[in-house]
Amino acid sequence: MTQPSKCINYGPLRGLIGNWEGDKGVDIAPEPEGAETNPYYESLRFEAVGDVTNAGEQTLAVLSYRQLVRRKVDDEIFHHEIGYWIWDAAAETVMHSLAIPRGVTLLAGGTHKTEADGTIILEVAAAIDNPDWSIVQSPFMNTKARTTAFSHKVTLKADHLTYMETTSLDIYGRSFEHTDSNALTRS
Numbered sequence: 316m317t318q319p320s321k322c323i324n325y326g327p328l329r330g331l332i333g334n335w336e337g338d339k340g341v342d343i344a345p346e347p348e349g350a351e352t353n354p355y356y357e358s359l360r361f362e363a364v365g366d367v368t369n370a371g372e373q374t375l376a377v378l379s380y381r382q383l384v385r386r387k388v389d390d391e392i393f394h395h396e397i398g399y400w401i402w403d404a405a406a407e408t409v410m411h412s413l414a415i416p417r418g419v420t421l422l423a424g425g426t427h428k429t430e431a432d433g434t435i436i437l438e439v440a441a442a443i444d445n446p447d448w449s450i451v452q453s454p455f456m457n458t459k460a461r462t463t464a465f466s467h468k469v470t471l472k473a474d475h476l477t478y479m480e481t482t483s484l485d486i487y488g489r490s491f492e493h494t495d496s497n498a499l500t501r502s
């Protein structure tokens with residue numbers, strides 16, 4: 316790793332760096348008899364980490380992030396997530412690794428596009444049977460609450476960020492699409 320002060324090409328991730336707040340969150344999560352909908356607010360912090368070289372030939376630019384999500388109804392933190400967003404300029408690939416304290420971690424990969432008005436769209440996905448972008452989880456979760464797929468779309472324009480993510484679960488004997496979305500502004 317090098318120092319963040321070095322001039323590093325964070326590509327489409329550069330605009331993420333900073334602190335974000337959003338109170339328009341909607342979570343749809345599984346319950347034994349159906350689903351629950353949780354309005355939420357969150358803080359999201361992206362930090363420039365620097366670059367890294369793999370096998371002497373791949374250079375990646377790295378941001379770390381931490382997401383803290385609170386239920387509006389009681390202000391309790393009910394989702395905590397950490398990870399990295401990674402830009403591979405040579406391959407024009409965006410990577411997103413995440414870990415949540417349920418014993419679930421994943422590495423999603425994907426693309427970016429920049430629209431005419433400067434809006435940047437990042438789209439990444441992982442699936443349990445994908446040899447490149449996959450999911451690792453504890454034996455308990457594998458058996459009882461298995462994450463089978465994950466997709467995440469981030470739309471970034473200046474100081475406005477929205478996201479929509481879908482986590483596909485096998486839980487309570489059925490398949491469930493667990494979704495989360497929010498709109499944030501840079502604080």
Ligand code: HEM
Binds near residue numbers: 417480493
């Ligand atoms: C803003 C983002 C998220 C929020 C607010 C959220 C919230 C929730 C809630 C409320 C539940 C129901 C169980 C409970 O009350 O604790 C749940 C279940 C679950 N979530 Fe999330 N989640 C988020 C993102 C994710 C992500 C990114 C993953 C994994 C990739 C994930 C994996 C799971 C799993 C495996 C369960 C099933 C565990 C269970 O219900 O017993 N979630 N989540």
